[in-house]
Amino acid sequence: MRSYSLIAPAKINLYLEIIGDRTDGYHELAMVMQSIDLADQVDIIGSGDERMRVHCQSLEVPNDKTNLAYRAAELMAKNFPDAFAKYGGVDITIHKHIPVAAGLAGGSTNAAAVLVGIDLLWNLGLTQIEIEELGASLGSDVPFCIRGGTAIATGRGEQLSPILGLENVYIVLGKHKNLAVSTPWAYKSYRTVYGDTYIRDKGDLAVRANAVHSAPMVQAIIHRDIPEICQRLHNDLEKVVLPEYSQVSQLRTAFTAAGALGTMMSGSGPSVFAICESKVHAESIQQQISQEVADKDLELFITKFISHGIQVLSPQ
């Protein structure tokens, strides 16, 4: 039986604006997403029976139905019953490198890899758009994780417009190991405090979402203007997460003091990224932070912007 190994990159949000409510209980967003080369490896092989199984050495990663990767396999079985009957279930092995519950879409990118992997394993021949549509039903970030690179994301975050992005921009990423922020909590808290500022009119919402296409952040990316990108970093969820999690705001302050060009929390946090001039600059910031923030719980990664999403290593 063939098997596939897939590279599943994490993402950061260079821009995250919450613009309104949705009838499905989610939020209307205007975002700019960026893939980074901090990635998990996901191996997929036929299980030889009807079962789907998830294996992962990391104790933080569940191996049951609560794992989005497992749900991705179930979704494929449900949507393609003939292929499932022919090929059977899959064993999914996740080699975890992306911090869990960090605002880096670690779970979403694993699910994205499972969709792409099963499409290949079961010879389904789906288009990328079709796989992205399936992914949207699993989580708002899954379509972006499949496509990757640099993209504007609107709607729930699943409507994507690619931007000719930047590669090889180095960042230092910081995440406290024992700190996890619940994404539903972050959005709910935001709604409680800022809900009365939401745009209610459908037409106005569409205009605001559309405005992100010509927003200064997008212009800065198109013009490859790193200092301007750093000026335009924005994340509305910081307004609720930073006051509640002092380690996150302290890390942000420390990155700025260490000379980062720009710094911001990613997604609902708690990870924080710092944009650097070069790899050498990133190494120097990493060293300064590990000395100054004497916290054994803090993990620091040097990584960089990349222009792809899920990548298939050669079949084995």
Ligand code: C5P
């Ligand atoms: O789509 P996903 O399952 O990743 O979203 C996790 C949670 O984040 C949702 O249950 C919801 O509480 C919140 N969310 C939201 N609006 C979005 C995306 C996520 O309120 N556009």
